[in-house]
Amino acid sequence: MLKSTPPTAENSGDEPARGDSARGPASLHDEILGRLRDYIVEGNLEAGDRVPERELCEMLGISRTPLREALKVLAAEGLLELLPNRGARVRGLSAQDLIELFDVMGGLEALAGRLACEAITDDEIAEIEKLHYDMYSCYVRRDMHGYFRFNQLIHQKIVAAARNGALASTYSAMTSRLRRARFTANTSRSRDRWSEAMREHEEILDALRRRAGPELGEILFQHLRNKRSAVTSKAEDQES
Amino acid sequence: MLKSTPPTAENSGDEPARGDSARGPASLHDEILGRLRDYIVEGNLEAGDRVPERELCEMLGISRTPLREALKVLAAEGLLELLPNRGARVRGLSAQDLIELFDVMGGLEALAGRLACEAITDDEIAEIEKLHYDMYSCYVRRDMHGYFRFNQLIHQKIVAAARNGALASTYSAMTSRLRRARFTANTSRSRDRWSEAMREHEEILDALRRRAGPELGEILFQHLRNKRSAVTSKAEDQES
DNA sequence: TCAAGAAATAATGAATGCATTATTGCCGAC
DNA sequence: GTCGGCAATAATGCATTCATTATTTCTTGA
The missing domain is CATH 1.10.10.10 (Winged helix-like DNA-binding domain superfamily/Winged helix DNA-binding domain)
Structure with missing residues (x-):
């Protein structure tokens, strides 16, 4: 039913x-x-x-x-x-699927970051800054739900700033496939991962401000690599 | 009809x-x-x-x-x-579409190169070396048709060596969209581009031999960026 | 009682039919 | 002679129908 x-x-x-x-x-x-x-x-x-x-x-x-x-x-x-x-x-999504999808997301986000730095406006950077601080505020309040929401919005904004429709639709398709898996990261280790992710987002914002395309791409790729590790390492807990 | x-x-x-x-x-x-x-x-x-x-x-x-x-x-x-x-x-494919698709291909190939270096076997490298020399032989013979064939095979092998099915299918979809546009690069300037591309392929093979993932990724991205420039700069000639 | 097989049932894959919309051809008006 | 409107035709979008395959249920035998 x-x-x-x-x-x-x-x-x-x-x-x-x-x-x-x-x-x-x-x-x-x-x-x-x-x-x-x-x-x-x-x-x-x-x-x-x-x-x-x-x-x-x-x-x-x-x-x-x-x-x-x-x-x-x-x-x-x-x-x-x-x-x-x-x-x-x-x-x-098997464990292997998760690994593959996160890696592809890493590649796409790295590309998005690089392209975004070539085209992004000051206003858009300001928007992302605002989202970043909103996200940080959720982080200090331990509001995981809100954190994820702002997190997604930031990554979406970066993809949008890349001004590449083919990239956007590919990214969207990957997001759909991954979103079916709810990663309720609530283990003890994931708190370390959380603060680590927050630090990485500081770097992301910094590179974006400086419009350092290749550097931002590298940070984003590693960001997704770390996310991948965090998710797959506790894939034995639950998968849906 | x-x-x-x-x-x-x-x-x-x-x-x-x-x-x-x-x-x-x-x-x-x-x-x-x-x-x-x-x-x-x-x-x-x-x-x-x-x-x-x-x-x-x-x-x-x-x-x-x-x-x-x-x-x-x-x-x-x-x-x-x-x-x-x-x-x-x-x-x-509009000029804008071409730009977008080449950039996405660049991102995907960069990812493929990076991942390939993590997983590729010596045998696979040897295969790619062989293809590379076959391609070079076409280059010196000015056999553009053969050159393109081996070129594609090399890039395919790199993607295959990445061991990522999601990447492979995404790459394949982009390839299909691009293949409809036959880039019969036969202008005078394209000869310069040809030798430049050949040099880039030397770097690709070199980085692959050293399994220098991030470096190979960067080379491949620039390789596609240059291809993009070569194609879009003479997009006014013909598009089909 | 349980298992194996057959019949009944339901679901899938593809073809056909029907209503709606676009396209073409034609005619008349200017 | 050309432009604009109208009818005829064709094509599209979706619903329905039919054949085939899977699944369930019932029966029969051990």
Whole structure:
């Protein structure tokens, strides 16, 4: 049984604009695609679950054709896997998948940082500074939820400042795949990681202010590498 | 009118394995997807052309449903664009698109080089060395066609050596989008670029031998940056 | 009682049909 | 002769239907 109806907005909340097909849902297929993606990314379906076409069709009030078109796209994005004659299943993330995805994110963020330094305006830097201090304030208050929110916004702003739509959409796709895994980093070791991450963000902001592209790229890559280590080292605890 | 029937193999020739859905065509949809992608990448449809569903269906001997599913996926990959109630069109590459794609390729190749140095075996390095010398031999013979072939193989090998499926499939998608644009670099200035590229490849091989990951990444990024400049500076000549 | 096999049921994959929208061709007006 | 509007045609988007495959359930035998 499904848990709740998929959201009705094509891009809910703070989700970054999807690079290539950004503007409103032109066709029914497009709208279904966005809603289904959100539905899956938000974790309404467990990893390994088969996707119930019938129920989703009734829930969305559509026929199977546009739904199945969306499933094919989501499979191409890596969120689902298609088993022959057995339909679509929610693709789980193995430890190896996590490593790979974090590394790719590192490469993309490094690129974003480098490009951003070539194009970013003073205003944009000021915005990121503000987000940085908001995030810091969450850090000292131990508000992990808020911290993550600002953290994501900062990285999104950097990607946006890179002025590269192809990068933005690729980054967004990777983010979707990773977001299904909620990393409730609450172990004792993760507190050390938290302060370390905060220090790294100081460096990020500093390099950005100086518009030191290659240096910022390197910092961001290492930032993601460290995040990767923190996540995969405690992957044995829980994975969903 | 269409030019010839789409290829029947799902991955013709030296195309790298598509990361996520690598193994043989499980469903009809999958096979159609591969054949259509090759058909488009090989330039059988002009940029801006609308994709004739009817003809393609007859040509492939299938109904519109699996074809349209494939079109949706190809649109998500960036090869096509879907206009509401006006079907799919082959997406052309603007100068801005070229810049963006080359930069993303630079970021991905930089990452690939870095990761490759962490995992590559001596045998793989030897293979790449061989390809490098084959490529050099083409260079001295002014065999541009052969040069490009070996060039691509080298870059593919580096990506493969990175041992990262997510990277491989992302890279493959970008390659597909770029391959539609045939860069027959035959201007007078491009000869200078050619020798410059050859020198850069010497550096690539050198850094790879030393397994100097970050250095190799930097070289590869600049390599792509230079390629980008060479291509976009003469973008006014011809674009297809 | 349990296991193995067969029938019944449901789900998937693909084809076809229908309503809507775009495109083309034609006619008349200026 | 050309421009603008209207009908005819074709194409698209989605729903529905059909065949095939998987899954469940029921039966039968040990």
